[in-house]
Amino acid sequence: MSLPFDGFEISGEPLDIRALAASLTDRTAGALASFEGWVRDHNDGRQVDGLDYEIFAPLALAEGAAILDEARQKYKVNAIRAIHRHGMLAIGDCAVWVGVVSAHRDEAFRACRYVIDEVKHRLPIWKKEHYRDGTAEWVNCQHPGTGQEDHAHGDGHSHGHDPAPAFAESDFYARQIRLPEVGEAGQVKLKAARVLIVGAGGLGSPAGLMLAAAGVGTIGIAEFDTLEASNLHRQVLYAAADVGQPKVEMAAKRLKALNPFIDVKIHAAKADAANLPGLFGQYDLVLDCTDNFTTKYLLADAAVLYGVPVVQASIHRFEGQLLTIDPASDGGCLRCLWPAPPPEGLIGNCAEVGVLGVTPGLFGTLQASEALKIILGLPGILNRHLLIMDALSLETRRIARRRDADCPLCGANPTIHALAKPETAAFELDAAALSPQALARYRIVDLREADERSEHPLPQAFHAPFSRFDAANPAFDASRPVLLVCAAGRRSQSAAQQLRAQGWNDVFSLIGGAKSLAHLFHQAAE
Amino acid sequence: MTLPVRLEYFALLREQRGLGAESVVTSAATARDLYRELALAYGFTLAVDRVRVAINNEFASWDRPLAANDTVVFIPPVAGG
Ligand SMILES: [Zn+2]
DSSP states (O other): OOOOOSEEEEESSOOOHHHHHHHHHTTOSSEEEEEEEEOOSEETTEEEEEEEEEEOHHHHHHHHHHHHHHHHHHSOOSEEEEEEEOEEEETTOEEEEEEEEESSHHHHHHHHHHHHHHHHHHSOEEEEEEETTSOEEEEOOSOOSSOOSOOOOOSSOOOOOOOOOSSOHHHHTHHHHTSTTTHHHHHHHHHHOEEEEEOOSTTHHHHHHHHHHHTOSEEEEEOOOBOOGGGTTTOTTOOGGGTTSBHHHHHHHHHHHHOTTSEEEEEOSOOOTTTHHHHHHTOSEEEEOOOSHHHHHHHHHHHHHHTOOEEEEEEETTEEEEEEEOTTSSSOOHHHHSSSOOOTTSSOOHHHHOOOTHHHHHHHHHHHHHHHHHHHTOSOOTTSEEEEEETTTOOEEEEEOOOOTTOTTTSSSOSOOSOOOOOOOTTEEOGGGOOHHHHTTSEEEEOSOGGGTTSSOOTTOEEOOGGGOOTTSOSSOSSSOEEEEOSSSHHHHHHHHHHHHTTOOSEEEETTOGGGGHHHHHHHHO | OOEEEEEEEOTHHHHHHTSSEEEEEEOOSBHHHHHHHHHHHHTOOSOGGGOEEEESSBEEOTTOBOOTTOEEEEEOOOOBO
């Protein structure tokens, strides 16, 4: 019997592969590439005995014909034949067959690949899996291209409403659902997960993008800063036009635009002892994407005190560290490794030492990877290791760690029972409490390096770069009260502490750095 | 008695040492003694109690005696983002 040579079909009968190939080889023009899809014996970790395919025939035939037409237009082929089974199939049965004949093997392979990918993706086919344990389940692993799932609006926290996309949410994740380690069940776990990202900067940008794209159902962003031009080279969530805007708003807008099916919550505040208990109560997992020891220790402590895992990344120039503080494991906490943060100023921050955008890019992506592993229950979580990596040599080390019995937080006799309250030392001044007149009392000393001063310039300031600062022999005197200013308030805090230790009484540090003075100069000029 | 050991420096210590890794022969008995010698030689600004040491991919006590061919990694905390 001679079979029809070209086109898309569905069949309730077992496929005769030899006959199908022969129907095309008669017309061989040089190459035949074919694909056979078989029923396999497992899916999502369960033993499968057989499959029941149900096809909506009118739509499947039309869609199949359209796919073959597209392939004929895209590739130089002589003939294409594709056939999909319906009905009950056993393990090892052929469920789908595609054959392409062309003068050149490259075109044949590519067209064959195109047809099977599109058939898997677009055809209205459902399969019912019959498991070894006697149960059965409809598995919608081949999705009709209809928008059956509408975007349900969140609880009002999300900002920026993009028009609902013209595709189903399941289409979004098709390629990751294909992984047996994810599957439909894993995608449901991702949708149910609530992840808080503290700090929407160099680490939080890639972490937020990857988690939103993966379909994490609820993403919270805690961030209080406004976007500056010098953020853009590493904070890839933002666009140049966002400079001057609140980062948390821009970040939420970007994540919602990327994935309208998820809920994005914004927390426009600096993480502190007052708001962290409430925040930790709303999420299953927290990513520490902050850039300072004070907040890192607060988040690490909150992980243990409130029983919520925290994935922590920190970078220094081209290097970085990554660990998961998991209160349920015996891997211990940040204080098991370093019981207290180092004195300010001993270890430089990004503004001082500089950073290439890809370094936080790598580590923020690793944080997202760690978060997905935790949500999906995959192995290899860093809850009993610290990962260190140098992006230049690409040397990585996974160093084993254990809870320290002497840890002040999670040891046998802990001395820390609550989050540290923010302390404003008497030598720290808040710009919000300063008037232009009050400011005029002080000799302003700018501790920033020469290349930092163009951002929020301080025209009246005396320049004393922190890299050459020596408290025993400072380049300025105490004839007037001194207000020390740097980029973020950390170097000035360190310098003020050192000068006070030398007996200087009238020396102060400006909280928040030079940018917090900008409004005062503006007022003074008016 | 001297032992050959492999040393690695992370972050600030890498900068202060001027390289990331080296092989040395040391007469130090413990990791603590070794760090103190290096701190003196290269002007490390971090005191020993601010740094952690890992020996053969495991965090170790500073008092752990060194063995021949140990890989010793010195790790200060970092906080950039
Ligand atoms: Zn601990």
